[in-house]
Amino acid sequence: MSLEKTISHEQPFLMNSVSRNTSAEETLLAKSMESPGCLTHEELCALLAFENTDALFEAAYRLKCRLLGRKVALRGIVEMGNVCAKDCYYCGIRRGNPNVKRYQLSEDDVVRMARWCYDMEYGSVVLQSGELESEAHTEFIERIIRRIHDFGGDSFSITLSLGEQSEEVYRRWLEAGAHRYLLRIETSNPALYAKLHPADHSHSRRMECLRVLKRLGYQTGSGVMIGLPGQTLDDLADDIAFFRDMDLDMIGMGPYLPHRDTPLGRDIELTLEYAAKQLKLGLKMIAVTRLYLHDVNIAATTALQALDERGREQGLLAGANVMMPNATDTEYRRNYQLYENKPCLDENSRKCRNCLNWRVIAIGERIAWGVRGDSPHFTNNHRRPII
Ligand code: 5AD
Numbered sequence: 001m002s003l004e005k006t007i008s009h010e011q012p013f014l015m016n017s018v019s020r021n022t023s024a025e026e027t028l029l030a031k032s033m034e035s036p037g038c039l040t041h042e043e044l045c046a047l048l049a050f051e052n053t054d055a056l057f058e059a060a061y062r063l064k065c066r067l068l069g070r071k072v073a074l075r076g077i078v079e080m081g082n083v084c085a086k087d088c089y090y091c092g093i094r095r096g097n098p099n100v101k102r103y104q105l106s107e108d109d110v111v112r113m114a115r116w117c118y119d120m121e122y123g124s125v126v127l128q129s130g131e132l133e134s135e136a137h138t139e140f141i142e143r144i145i146r147r148i149h150d151f152g153g154d155s156f157s158i159t160l161s162l163g164e165q166s167e168e169v170y171r172r173w174l175e176a177g178a179h180r181y182l183l184r185i186e187t188s189n190p191a192l193y194a195k196l197h198p199a200d201h202s203h204s205r206r207m208e209c210l211r212v213l214k215r216l217g218y219q220t221g222s223g224v225m226i227g228l229p230g231q232t233l234d235d236l237a238d239d240i241a242f243f244r245d246m247d248l249d250m251i252g253m254g255p256y257l258p259h260r261d262t263p264l265g266r267d268i269e270l271t272l273e274y275a276a277k278q279l280k281l282g283l284k285m286i287a288v289t290r291l292y293l294h295d296v297n298i299a300a301t302t303a304l305q306a307l308d309e310r311g312r313e314q315g316l317l318a319g320a321n322v323m324m325p326n327a328t329d330t331e332y333r334r335n336y337q338l339y340e341n342k343p344c345l346d347e348n349s350r351k352c353r354n355c356l357n358w359r360v361i362a363i364g365e366r367i368a369w370g371v372r373g374d375s376p377h378f379t380n381n382h383r384r385p386i387i
């Protein structure tokens with residue numbers, strides 16, 4: 001069974017009415033560029049359904065250039081380990097996948113890769129791994145954060161992407177020197193979330209974690225998967241409204257990509273047609289999110305590149321302003337495949353750095369080397385940590 005069929009049976013994207021009236025489209029784009037948060041749910045849906053994607057992407061890119069300049073901020077990603085306590089139905093490193101060779105980087109290795117990001121002027125490192133909750137894990141991360149903070153200080157941003165944790169753990173990591181936290185809500189629709197996860201995975205706990213992270217003073221990022229089976233344009237419009245309601249500083253979202261070793265992906269064929277549709281929807285989400293939120297950081301994620309060699313550049317030209325090059329040693333990359341077709345599996349970090357630099361230059365932008373790249377949204381509304 002192809003996902004095309006699943007989607008069209010359940011909740012066809014095309015069911016939403018598409019305005020073909022050019023001047024109405026222009027009016028809506030002009031309105032969205034004027035001030036943030038001024039669109040209704042119906043208008044968000046209409047933008048997501050725009051057929052004239054060139055005009056949509058152009059407007060979002062123009063707005064991004066006006067607010068953030070023609071520059072791209074980098075965050076090097078260190079994939080620390082693929083051992084995961086969660087069993088999400090879409091994810092290749094889910095606990096229940098016996099075909100994954102599990103690994104865990106040592107403290108020294110993680111610090112070395114983070115140091116490389118610092119020396120290469122990435123300005124920021126993201127520490128990502130499967131979701132684990134234990135005192136040993138908390139202390140392990142705490143030691144790593146302290147060591148990175150020792151050489152990087154507060155001008156080198158430490159971002160954590162380590163899943164749901166208790167308030168106490170988030171607080172300890174913040175005190176150790178972390179600055180940012182990424183925790184994707186995956187979908188803002190609790191009913192859809194329930195279909196994509198086992199019963200003991202809780203949407204409300206994830207929401208609560210996001211609230212705690214913000215209250216503690218982290219620069220907080222979240223995001224969703226786009227083009228999930230059963231997801232509608234209404235859901236995606238709600239996701240964008242959710243980003244605003246949560247007052248997020250950064251958005252990291254990308255198209256859903258099937259993985260054959262997962263319950264959700266096993267019957268989906270990654271055809272060219274499917275890839276094109278997922279890419280287009282992913283780019284539209286970036287553009288509409290930029291047009292609605294204005295001054296947040298939005299990542300052109302690797303999942304876009306899995307669908308098209310130039311997927312990330314297209315993401316930048318649709319309004320994204322952040323890229324996240326892989327800074328993990330090549331030997332581990334193959335074992336960290338959340339989805340299939342993951343790019344750069346055989347590349348090394350230096351090659352990815354050069355590649356990215358030229359790709360950014362080729363679209364007329366430049367990389368902002370050696371700066372943290374905080375979003376104006378965060379800088380302008382700087383929340384003081386309560387610790
Ligand atoms: N396709 C796209 N994104 C995925 N993620 C996990 N599995 C997939 C997949 N099959 C994303 C989730 C998670 C992030 C680390 O990777 O959104 O939060």
Ligand code: FES
Pocket residue numbers: 325343344347351352353355356
């Ligand atoms: Fe890795 Fe291009 S980003 S080779």
